[in-house]
Amino acid sequence: LAKTTQPISMDSYEGQEVNITCSHNNIATNDYITWYQQFPSQGPRFIIQGYKTKVTNEVASLFIPADRKSSTLSLPRVSLSDTAVYYCLVLPPEGRKLIWGLGTSLAVNP
């Protein structure tokens, strides 16, 4: 099971773009990269998932380089409501066991 490494915390200001990078050096060929967001007193919420290159949805973009040993979650123009913990996970397609780290605690300041 691939482990991930991401910064413990980040600070930003409203309106800025935030990029959170995650490393997953031992990712396997068929693994997907998945990001979740968690607000206090709530369960984690799926944000975005990708396999390679770039994936974009209404919430975020996910950039994955060719070697897939890292990925970057990009949040455009953050607001105060984006203050949360963000988790990067590697998901094998055939198995369901995920290893959750402590995530990145993002604080968006006014």
Place this chain on the structure above:
Amino acid sequence: DAGVIQSPRHEVTEMGQEVTLRCKPISGHDYLFWYRQTMMRGLELLIYFNNNVPIDDSGMPEDRFSAKMPNASFSTLKIQPSEPRDSAVYFCASSFGTGRPQHFGDGTRLSIL
């Protein structure tokens, strides 16, 4: 469509008591997961089911913990007897198929005095 529903939202009880946490997964989902979250250890997978059958319970900390899924729409996590170190937020999640995102409930905040 309703999300994953957990009950109770909060539970406070004395050590030694039996605690039962409940979960209703999203209709049609065939995987169900139980997690525990603490500040020190983060999110830990306790057990997961596929089509109501337990697949991996290696994360269950002790024999005091047990989980059942009698049908596709209901699961329980039981702790008997409970201890103060079991205090945590317990989450249930469900998903459809492999390689798909997991959908979480809002959790049960458990305090054992």
